[in-house]
Amino acid sequence: MAGYLIRRILLGLLTLLLITMVVYALIRFMPGSPMDTDPAMMNPDKMPSAEDLERIKKAYGLDKPVYEAYWIWLSNLASGDMGISYNEKKPVTDVIESRVWATLLLTVPSLVIAYLLAIPIGLWSTIRSGKLDERIAGVSLYMLYAIPSFIAALFLQLLFAVKLSGTAWELPLMGMHHSDYDEMGVIAQTWDLLQHMLLPVICFTYVSLAYYSRFIKANMEEVIRQDYIRTARAKGLGQMRIILHHAFRNTLIPFVTLLGLSLPSLLGGAIILEQVFNWPGMGQLYFRSIGTRDYPVIMGLTLSLSVLTLLGQLFADILYAFVDPRIAYK
């Protein structure tokens, strides 16, 4: 197991190296630079002189060729330094940290809700398979799955923020806080935040809910035809025990893969939704830093997303050994 882990981690590091190399090269080849996208420098009265530009370039490390700049970035990273954001003049780690909570506030509740609802729905639809109520539930989940989340977001905004404005059902259109959030008491603040969270969390949840529950049902359908389920039935075991103990436990392997794959979506899953809801999270930061060519922030975000993706895969592979004793890593 230890040998396998070391091999996997080394391979993962190599993948990370390649990803950061590719992304670094890509963003450095984008036309435009941090200098000509900064609005402060667009002011015709205060056009920076050529020397100033040179000085800024030097300060940003952009006077060096791409491979050298990448090497500097990499060696700084080795000592835990991801660089300083051009926009906010703060370390990238601080910039990301100030945004990550807003994103987690959306993704963690919605993933938890999705899993908590998907497992019972999946199991219930296995039991009721083919019956009218299951068919209706299945078709509606399928329809839900086909609605892109950004369209659901726009429709919900239309309904709750425009159509129902002025009624008790009104919800805020976008953003994270009301404009006078700072003057509110703790309870009012929490209530305000919950109201702002509701629509984004719904949009982020329903796609995964539809996907997970269909996924669980598909795997259960396969297991439920096995001989040992018939044996369990023949023994006279109760429906609940067969479904939970004999069938569901045997679908855990694909389920664990799914868990692993949903790890990166904790940070990167809501990029478009954050933009639609103007939510000050990682996705918005990503869009802004691409727009302003804030290279260190782009690199920092790419790195954290890729690390999370690789960790998710590794985590799933390790969990396999726990849920299935037949799997042993050498």
Place this chain on the structure above:
Amino acid sequence: MTDNNQQPSGALTKATRSPGFWVLAWRRFRRRKLSMLALAVVMCLSGIAVFSPMIAGTKPIVCKYKGNLYFPCLAYFNADWENPIFHKDRFRKRYPRNLREKDPESWAIYPLVFQDPYRPVRDGEWQDKNGDGEWVDRPGNPYHGGLPSKLNFFGTYKRGVDVFASMVHGTRIALLVGFVSTGIAAFIGITLGAIAGYMGGAIDMVISRIIELVMCIPGIVLILALIAVIDKINIWIMMAILGLTSWTGMARLTRAEFLKLKQSEFVAAAQSIGAGPLRIMFRHILPNALAPVMVPIVFGIAAAIKVEAGLSLLGFGAPPPNPSWGTVLNAGTSNYTEWWQIVFPGIAIFITILAYNLIGEGVQEATDPRLADPKD
């Protein structure tokens, strides 16, 4: 077999040829009513896409001008297909009046809906016959806040451009994006997957690492980076970018199929009669490996349409003139009270994606050997 020489009596009995895999799959697919309905929806959308200039537009489908026949509506497919004579005679895209004034003998057949996907129709561009048989000017599109009406079925956006016309022409872009980008993705994915699976060894190792690499970079990151690198983006570059970032799933599936199939007897037989690796890969193995890859291809079309709409919504799509569904959505987000700019394109995108997903589902069930009906 018709040449069965083990028949003792000498009388040849003709056995019916057993249907092939794809015939059986099509039979199974046809039995699924929802998938067939979805297929009909996609056919219908393709029809709208192909005939879009004839459904909505301000350029005649066919017109007789100064003794010659022209088809100006083809300009909506490609601006160069508009005959230069209309440019030389200063038509400035206003056909009805110019045709009448510059050649009284001319006649023209106009699209069903006289609205343009690129520009608002102005006052008096079109004339209707009123109750007394007199010609009266039809009013132009409202400059802003154009609710759905008798003249603008789905309302207007962007200073009076007709939403219906934009959506009819946007169908072309939506379907093209789906087909072209998934085509590119399928080509890359199947080729790389086939080479990796068949060749094995170091080549497999390298290709597998590349697949892993691309899979680890979040799709939207790669797409945005590529969009930013390319200075002048148009809808074709957009399709190429979408294709270049979505081939990994198909490559993995193809590789797995090839790994399995290269062990089978028919490959050994082909190798023993001296067939080259390319011939074995693409002539012998690929047709047998295609069924499982078909499913991600169909789902890929739906995903590509979704991503293109999402990017256009965020303002990262191909720049105007580009009447894509996402562009209309994007206009809607700047003013939520003009609901028709969100509701109609939103429904169109939903229906298209749902239809492709249902077809994908149908293909999956129809090609899955475990679900095969023993009666077939």
